[in-house]
Amino acid sequence: MIRSRVVGVGAYLPARVVDNDELACRLDTSDAWIRERTGITRRHLAAEDELTSDLAVQAARRALERASTSVAAIEAIVVATSTPDHTFPATATAVQQKLGAPIGIALDVQAVCAGFAYALAIADSFLRVGHARTALVIGAETFSRLLDWNDRSTAVLFGDGAGAVVLRAERSRGDLADRGVLATRLAADGRHYRDLYVDGGPSATRTTGHLRMNGREVFRHAVARLAESVEAVLAETGLAVADLDLLVPHQANLRIIEAVGRRLGLPPEKTIVTVDRHANTSAASIPLALDVALEDGRLADGRLLVVNALGGGFAWGAALIRW
Numbered sequence: 001m002i003r004s005r006v007v008g009v010g011a012y013l014p015a016r017v018v019d020n021d022e023l024a025c026r027l028d029t030s031d032a033w034i035r036e037r038t039g040i041t042r043r044h045l046a047a048e049d050e051l052t053s054d055l056a057v058q059a060a061r062r063a064l065e066r067a068s069t070s071v072a073a074i075e076a077i078v079v080a081t082s083t084p085d086h087t088f089p090a091t092a093t094a095v096q097q098k099l100g101a102p103i104g105i106a107l108d109v110q111a112v113c114a115g116f117a118y119a120l121a122i123a124d125s126f127l128r129v130g131h132a133r134t135a136l137v138i139g140a141e142t143f144s145r146l147l148d149w150n151d152r153s154t155a156v157l158f159g160d161g162a163g164a165v166v167l168r169a170e171r172s173r174g175d176l177a178d179r180g181v182l183a184t185r186l187a188a189d190g191r192h193y194r195d196l197y198v199d200g201g202p203s204a205t206r207t208t209g210h211l212r213m214n215g216r217e218v219f220r221h222a223v224a225r226l227a228e229s230v231e232a233v234l235a236e237t238g239l240a241v242a243d244l245d246l247l248v249p250h251q252a253n254l255r256i257i258e259a260v261g262r263r264l265g266l267p268p269e270k271t272i273v274t275v276d277r278h279a280n281t282s283a284a285s286i287p288l289a290l291d292v293a294l295e296d297g298r299l300a301d302g303r304l305l306v307v308n309a310l311g312g313g314f315a316w317g318a319a320l321i322r323w
Contacts, residue, residue, distance in 0.1 A: 008067025039254025163287020
């Protein structure tokens with residue numbers, strides 16, 4: 001059988017760093033207030049002339065370098081983003097053009113913060129059925145462009161950035177010792193459409209709009225769905241939480257991450273946390289966290305991990321990976 005194996009990881013963060021004290025100069029907030037409620041200390045914001053595709057390309061180049069893979073080998077590009085360069089065409093085609101990648105599959109996935117989990121599952125399917133042999137999966141966001149900078153309940157939460165992984169199709173034995181994506185699980189519940197959304201769009205208002213959030217509902221559902229998604233993707237393979245080496249969750253809020261860990265009975269040291277330095281980068285948060293874990297040595301060969309996320313919609317997903 002064919003498995004898609006992660007052979008490279010890359011990340012890119014814009015140069016501008018905004019700490020909590022800078023936000024406190026223009027909002028009714030403080031560093032202590034933000035840290036206590038979210039765990040966030042700083043975030044990166046894209047420059048005026050930086051597009052989502054620019055961030056994506058930088059992360060992709062680093063992932064390709066780590067994978068010792070030429071751009072010419074890329075047959076599929078899947079970009080998870082809620083902040084595309086333009087309404088159309090897909091930002092993935094801009095990435096394809098800027099990288100100089102050959103003709104192949106290129107599409108965007110819009111599942112907000114769950115976007116990377118969705119994109120990874122889609123690319124994994126492409127490789128397993130033979131539509132491509134090597135794929136770039138990218139989460140990239142310029143979420144700062146969607147924020148109402150007068151709304152402290154949302155403006156302090158988000159940042160910009162991009163992360164990418166290179167997936168390669170490899171023959172496997174078909175057992176749980178195989179390296180690569182072992183299982184994925186995706187879901188959504190549109191009844192919560194208005195609990196986390198942007199109040200604009202070309203069809204509804206003809207403007208971009210700003211992010212709006214029902215924080216209590218997001219917190220409640222995020223903890224439940226993120227824990228459930230870990231258990232579901234493990235159950236699909238007959239494994240248990242105790243078998244996990246690492247959990248790499250969407251980095252939305254430290255309280256959510258800690259609550260998920262407690263619900264699963266997972267020791268804190270097994271959870272990757274980067275929300276403190278990146279804030280919520282939506283679809284980019286998981287690959288950015290993978291890059292940090294790789295750099296600090298926690299993402300070693302053979303380790304078993306779950307990546308999972310919940311975003312607007314509500315949409316959520318998880319993937320079980322043997323590194």
